[in-house]
Amino acid sequence: MLEPPLPGPGCALFLDFDGTLADIAAHPQAVRVASSVTPSLAALAAALGGALAVVSGRPIAEIDHFLAPLQLPAAGVHGAERRRADGAWQRLAAPALDTVLGSLQALCAAHPGLLLEEKSGAIALHYRQAPLLEGQCLAAMTQALQQLPDMALMRGKQVIELKPRAAGKDAAVRAFLAETPFQGRQPWFFGDDVTDEAAFEAVQALDGVAVKVGEGITRARHRVADPAAVHRWMEEALRKLAAAAETAKPTR
Ligand SMILES: O=P(O)(O)OC[C@H]1O[C@H](O[C@H]2O[C@H](CO)[C@@H](O)[C@H](O)[C@H]2O)[C@H](O)[C@@H](O)[C@@H]1O
Numbered sequence: 072m073l074e075p076p077l078p079g080p081g082c083a084l085f086l087d088f089d090g091t092l093a094d095i096a097a098h099p100q101a102v103r104v105a106s107s108v109t110p111s112l113a114a115l116a117a118a119l120g121g122a123l124a125v126v127s128g129r130p131i132a133e134i135d136h137f138l139a140p141l142q143l144p145a146a147g148v149h150g151a152e153r154r155r156a157d158g159a160w161q162r163l164a165a166p167a168l169d170t171v172l173g174s175l176q177a178l179c180a181a182h183p184g185l186l187l188e189e190k191s192g193a194i195a196l197h198y199r200q201a202p203l204l205e206g207q208c209l210a211a212m213t214q215a216l217q218q219l220p221d222m223a224l225m226r227g228k229q230v231i232e233l234k235p236r237a238a239g240k241d242a243a244v245r246a247f248l249a250e251t252p253f254q255g256r257q258p259w260f261f262g263d264d265v266t267d268e269a270a271f272e273a274v275q276a277l278d279g280v281a282v283k284v285g286e287g288i289t290r291a292r293h294r295v296a297d298p299a300a301v302h303r304w305m306e307e308a309l310r311k312l313a314a315a316a317e318t319a320k321p322t323r
Contacts (some may be wrong), residue, residue, distance in 0.1 A: 081257055082259050083257065087263060090298065092108055112143065120252045121252040126150070128149050131146075157250075184200035185201055198231075283295075
Protein backbone atom coordinates (compact mmCIF):
# COMPACT_ATOMS: atom_id res chain seq x y z
CA MET A 72 0.00 0.00 0.00
CA LEU A 73 1.21 3.46 -0.90
CA GLU A 74 2.44 6.24 1.35
CA PRO A 75 0.10 9.21 0.94
CA PRO A 76 1.22 12.00 -1.40
CA LEU A 77 1.17 15.61 -0.20
CA PRO A 78 -1.96 17.68 -0.87
CA GLY A 79 -2.35 20.69 -3.14
CA PRO A 80 -4.24 23.84 -2.14
CA GLY A 81 -7.46 22.37 -3.63
CA CYS A 82 -7.67 19.66 -0.98
CA ALA A 83 -10.42 19.31 1.65
CA LEU A 84 -8.96 17.47 4.62
CA PHE A 85 -11.02 15.24 6.96
CA LEU A 86 -9.32 13.75 10.02
CA ASP A 87 -10.52 11.16 12.48
CA PHE A 88 -9.46 11.82 16.11
CA ASP A 89 -8.72 8.69 18.23
CA GLY A 90 -5.93 6.61 16.71
CA THR A 91 -5.35 9.23 13.98
CA LEU A 92 -4.61 12.60 15.62
CA ALA A 93 -3.99 11.04 19.05
CA ASP A 94 -2.63 7.67 20.14
CA ILE A 95 -5.10 5.20 21.59
CA ALA A 96 -5.08 5.40 25.39
CA ALA A 97 -6.23 3.10 28.18
CA HIS A 98 -9.33 5.21 28.82
CA PRO A 99 -11.27 7.71 26.62
CA GLN A 100 -10.36 10.64 28.92
CA ALA A 101 -6.69 9.59 29.20
CA VAL A 102 -5.93 10.66 25.62
CA ARG A 103 -3.08 13.13 25.16
CA VAL A 104 -2.68 15.31 22.08
CA ALA A 105 0.93 16.11 21.18
CA SER A 106 1.69 19.82 21.66
CA SER A 107 2.47 20.36 17.95
CA VAL A 108 -0.90 19.07 16.75
CA THR A 109 -3.23 21.99 17.51
CA PRO A 110 -0.94 24.64 15.93
CA SER A 111 -0.41 22.39 12.89
CA LEU A 112 -4.16 21.90 12.48
CA ALA A 113 -4.78 25.65 12.74
CA ALA A 114 -2.10 26.40 10.14
CA LEU A 115 -3.31 23.64 7.79
CA ALA A 116 -6.91 24.85 8.08
CA ALA A 117 -5.76 28.38 7.13
CA ALA A 118 -3.65 27.06 4.21
CA LEU A 119 -6.68 25.12 2.91
CA GLY A 120 -9.04 28.09 3.12
CA GLY A 121 -10.81 26.58 6.13
CA ALA A 122 -11.50 23.24 4.39
CA LEU A 123 -10.38 21.02 7.28
CA ALA A 124 -12.73 19.11 9.59
CA VAL A 125 -12.43 16.55 12.37
CA VAL A 126 -14.82 13.60 11.87
CA SER A 127 -15.08 11.51 15.02
CA GLY A 128 -17.13 9.03 17.01
CA ARG A 129 -16.75 11.35 19.99
CA PRO A 130 -19.08 14.28 20.72
CA ILE A 131 -17.80 17.55 19.21
CA ALA A 132 -17.55 19.05 22.73
CA GLU A 133 -14.83 16.50 23.54
CA ILE A 134 -12.93 17.23 20.32
CA ASP A 135 -13.05 20.94 21.26
CA HIS A 136 -11.75 20.08 24.73
CA PHE A 137 -8.77 18.12 23.39
CA LEU A 138 -7.90 20.71 20.70
CA ALA A 139 -8.62 23.85 22.79
CA PRO A 140 -8.58 26.70 22.01
CA LEU A 141 -9.04 25.59 18.39
CA GLN A 142 -12.63 24.96 17.24
CA LEU A 143 -12.68 23.40 13.80
CA PRO A 144 -15.60 22.38 11.61
CA ALA A 145 -16.43 18.94 13.02
CA ALA A 146 -18.71 15.94 12.86
CA GLY A 147 -19.25 14.07 16.14
CA VAL A 148 -20.97 10.89 17.34
CA HIS A 149 -20.17 9.25 13.97
CA GLY A 150 -21.93 12.09 12.10
CA ALA A 151 -25.03 12.40 14.31
CA GLU A 152 -23.95 15.97 15.06
CA ARG A 153 -22.10 18.40 12.81
CA ARG A 154 -20.68 21.91 13.23
CA ARG A 155 -20.37 23.51 9.83
CA ALA A 156 -17.61 25.90 8.78
CA ASP A 157 -19.98 28.85 9.35
CA GLY A 158 -20.45 27.71 12.97
CA ALA A 159 -24.04 26.47 12.50
CA TRP A 160 -24.92 23.11 14.09
CA GLN A 161 -26.92 20.22 12.65
CA ARG A 162 -28.05 17.33 14.83
CA LEU A 163 -30.03 14.17 14.13
CA ALA A 164 -32.90 13.72 16.60
CA ALA A 165 -31.40 11.93 19.61
CA PRO A 166 -33.19 8.61 20.21
CA ALA A 167 -34.34 7.88 23.80
CA LEU A 168 -31.97 5.33 25.26
CA ASP A 169 -33.48 5.03 28.76
CA THR A 170 -34.99 1.61 28.04
CA VAL A 171 -31.57 0.01 27.60
CA LEU A 172 -29.35 2.07 29.89
CA GLY A 173 -30.40 0.27 33.11
CA SER A 174 -29.25 -3.18 32.02
CA LEU A 175 -26.00 -1.86 30.53
CA GLN A 176 -25.23 0.14 33.68
CA ALA A 177 -25.90 -3.01 35.75
CA LEU A 178 -23.46 -4.97 33.57
CA CYS A 179 -20.77 -2.31 34.14
CA ALA A 180 -21.47 -2.21 37.88
CA ALA A 181 -20.93 -5.99 38.00
CA HIS A 182 -17.69 -5.71 36.01
CA PRO A 183 -15.63 -2.62 36.97
CA GLY A 184 -13.32 -3.16 33.98
CA LEU A 185 -16.17 -2.18 31.66
CA LEU A 186 -16.97 1.43 30.86
CA LEU A 187 -20.26 2.78 29.54
CA GLU A 188 -19.89 6.05 27.63
CA GLU A 189 -23.22 7.85 27.25
CA LYS A 190 -23.28 10.31 24.38
CA SER A 191 -26.19 12.37 23.11
CA GLY A 192 -28.18 9.74 21.18
CA ALA A 193 -25.50 7.04 21.25
CA ILE A 194 -23.81 4.64 23.69
CA ALA A 195 -20.36 3.07 23.70
CA LEU A 196 -19.53 0.03 25.82
CA HIS A 197 -15.73 -0.18 26.31
CA TYR A 198 -14.02 -3.45 27.29
CA ARG A 199 -10.35 -2.40 26.85
CA GLN A 200 -9.71 -3.10 30.56
CA ALA A 201 -11.64 -6.39 30.46
CA PRO A 202 -11.03 -7.96 27.03
CA LEU A 203 -12.32 -11.37 28.13
CA LEU A 204 -15.77 -9.80 28.47
CA GLU A 205 -16.01 -8.93 24.75
CA GLY A 206 -18.58 -11.69 24.09
CA GLN A 207 -20.74 -10.63 27.02
CA CYS A 208 -20.59 -6.99 25.87
CA LEU A 209 -21.57 -7.94 22.33
CA ALA A 210 -24.50 -9.99 23.62
CA ALA A 211 -25.70 -7.12 25.85
CA MET A 212 -25.44 -4.53 23.07
CA THR A 213 -27.13 -6.87 20.55
CA GLN A 214 -29.99 -7.30 23.02
CA ALA A 215 -30.18 -3.52 23.51
CA LEU A 216 -30.28 -3.02 19.74
CA GLN A 217 -33.45 -5.13 19.53
CA GLN A 218 -35.25 -2.42 21.54
CA LEU A 219 -33.84 0.41 19.41
CA PRO A 220 -34.93 -0.13 15.79
CA ASP A 221 -33.49 3.19 14.57
CA MET A 222 -30.02 2.41 15.89
CA ALA A 223 -27.14 0.43 14.40
CA LEU A 224 -24.41 -1.55 16.14
CA MET A 225 -20.84 -0.68 15.33
CA ARG A 226 -17.59 -2.37 16.40
CA GLY A 227 -14.56 -0.20 17.15
CA LYS A 228 -11.25 -0.59 18.96
CA GLN A 229 -12.24 -2.62 22.05
CA VAL A 230 -15.58 -0.88 22.04
CA ILE A 231 -19.08 -1.72 20.84
CA GLU A 232 -21.29 1.25 20.00
CA LEU A 233 -24.96 1.91 19.29
CA LYS A 234 -25.41 4.95 17.07
CA PRO A 235 -28.33 6.30 15.04
CA ARG A 236 -28.73 4.25 11.85
CA ALA A 237 -28.86 7.47 9.79
CA ALA A 238 -25.50 8.69 11.13
CA GLY A 239 -22.27 7.93 9.28
CA LYS A 240 -18.87 9.47 8.68
CA ASP A 241 -19.44 9.04 4.91
CA ALA A 242 -22.64 11.09 5.08
CA ALA A 243 -20.89 13.73 7.22
CA VAL A 244 -18.08 14.08 4.65
CA ARG A 245 -20.60 14.39 1.79
CA ALA A 246 -22.53 17.04 3.76
CA PHE A 247 -19.34 19.12 4.27
CA LEU A 248 -18.47 18.75 0.58
CA ALA A 249 -21.81 20.34 -0.37
CA GLU A 250 -20.89 23.49 1.58
CA THR A 251 -18.42 26.36 1.45
CA PRO A 252 -15.40 26.16 1.84
CA PHE A 253 -15.26 22.38 1.18
CA GLN A 254 -17.32 22.45 -2.03
CA GLY A 255 -15.40 21.71 -5.25
CA ARG A 256 -12.30 20.44 -3.43
CA GLN A 257 -10.69 17.00 -3.56
CA PRO A 258 -11.60 15.13 -0.33
CA TRP A 259 -8.86 13.45 1.74
CA PHE A 260 -9.72 11.29 4.77
CA PHE A 261 -7.33 9.93 7.41
CA GLY A 262 -8.68 7.29 9.83
CA ASP A 263 -7.54 4.27 11.82
CA ASP A 264 -10.61 2.18 12.52
CA VAL A 265 -13.26 0.05 10.83
CA THR A 266 -15.63 2.92 11.63
CA ASP A 267 -13.71 4.99 9.06
CA GLU A 268 -14.10 2.56 6.16
CA ALA A 269 -17.36 4.10 4.86
CA ALA A 270 -15.65 7.50 4.68
CA PHE A 271 -12.65 5.95 2.88
CA GLU A 272 -15.01 4.57 0.24
CA ALA A 273 -16.89 7.86 -0.03
CA VAL A 274 -13.77 9.96 -0.70
CA GLN A 275 -12.25 7.41 -3.11
CA ALA A 276 -15.53 7.35 -5.06
CA LEU A 277 -15.04 11.10 -5.50
CA ASP A 278 -11.44 10.66 -6.76
CA GLY A 279 -10.18 11.63 -3.34
CA VAL A 280 -7.49 10.12 -1.14
CA ALA A 281 -8.11 7.71 1.75
CA VAL A 282 -5.33 7.02 4.25
CA LYS A 283 -5.47 4.18 6.78
CA VAL A 284 -3.54 4.88 9.98
CA GLY A 285 -1.98 1.72 11.41
CA GLU A 286 -2.53 -1.94 10.69
CA GLY A 287 -5.60 -3.83 9.56
CA ILE A 288 -7.52 -4.72 6.44
CA THR A 289 -8.83 -1.62 4.70
CA ARG A 290 -10.29 -0.29 1.49
CA ALA A 291 -8.04 2.79 1.72
CA ARG A 292 -5.33 2.88 -0.96
CA HIS A 293 -2.78 4.66 1.26
CA ARG A 294 -1.39 3.92 4.70
CA VAL A 295 0.77 5.50 7.41
CA ALA A 296 2.03 3.73 10.52
CA ASP A 297 0.59 5.74 13.42
CA PRO A 298 -0.53 9.20 14.65
CA ALA A 299 3.11 10.36 14.78
CA ALA A 300 3.33 9.68 11.03
CA VAL A 301 0.11 11.67 10.53
CA HIS A 302 1.70 14.59 12.42
CA ARG A 303 4.81 14.40 10.22
CA TRP A 304 2.63 14.32 7.09
CA MET A 305 0.77 17.42 8.35
CA GLU A 306 4.07 19.29 8.80
CA GLU A 307 5.26 18.31 5.31
CA ALA A 308 1.88 19.23 3.83
CA LEU A 309 2.17 22.66 5.47
CA ARG A 310 5.62 23.23 3.97
CA LYS A 311 4.36 22.23 0.50
CA LEU A 312 1.27 24.45 0.76
CA ALA A 313 3.38 27.40 1.96
CA ALA A 314 5.77 26.95 -1.00
CA ALA A 315 2.83 26.76 -3.43
CA ALA A 316 1.36 29.95 -1.97
CA GLU A 317 4.73 31.70 -2.32
CA THR A 318 5.04 30.63 -5.98
CA ALA A 319 1.49 31.80 -6.69
CA LYS A 320 2.21 35.36 -5.44
CA PRO A 321 2.24 37.86 -8.33
CA THR A 322 5.76 39.11 -9.23
CA ARG A 323 6.29 42.90 -9.23
O1 LIG B 1 -13.90 8.21 15.46
P1 LIG B 1 -12.81 8.35 16.48
O2 LIG B 1 -12.37 9.77 16.69
O3 LIG B 1 -11.66 7.42 16.21
O4 LIG B 1 -13.48 7.86 17.85
C1 LIG B 1 -13.79 6.48 18.04
C2 LIG B 1 -14.04 6.21 19.51
O5 LIG B 1 -12.88 6.68 20.19
C3 LIG B 1 -12.86 6.59 21.61
O6 LIG B 1 -12.64 5.25 22.00
C4 LIG B 1 -11.41 4.74 21.51
O7 LIG B 1 -10.32 5.54 22.00
C5 LIG B 1 -10.11 5.48 23.44
C6 LIG B 1 -8.97 6.44 23.77
O8 LIG B 1 -7.82 6.13 23.04
C7 LIG B 1 -9.81 4.04 23.85
O9 LIG B 1 -9.64 3.97 25.28
C8 LIG B 1 -10.95 3.13 23.41
O10 LIG B 1 -10.65 1.77 23.69
C9 LIG B 1 -11.22 3.28 21.90
O11 LIG B 1 -12.35 2.52 21.50
C10 LIG B 1 -14.14 7.18 22.21
O12 LIG B 1 -14.19 6.88 23.58
C11 LIG B 1 -15.39 6.73 21.50
O13 LIG B 1 -16.51 7.51 21.96
C12 LIG B 1 -15.25 6.98 20.00
O14 LIG B 1 -16.42 6.57 19.32
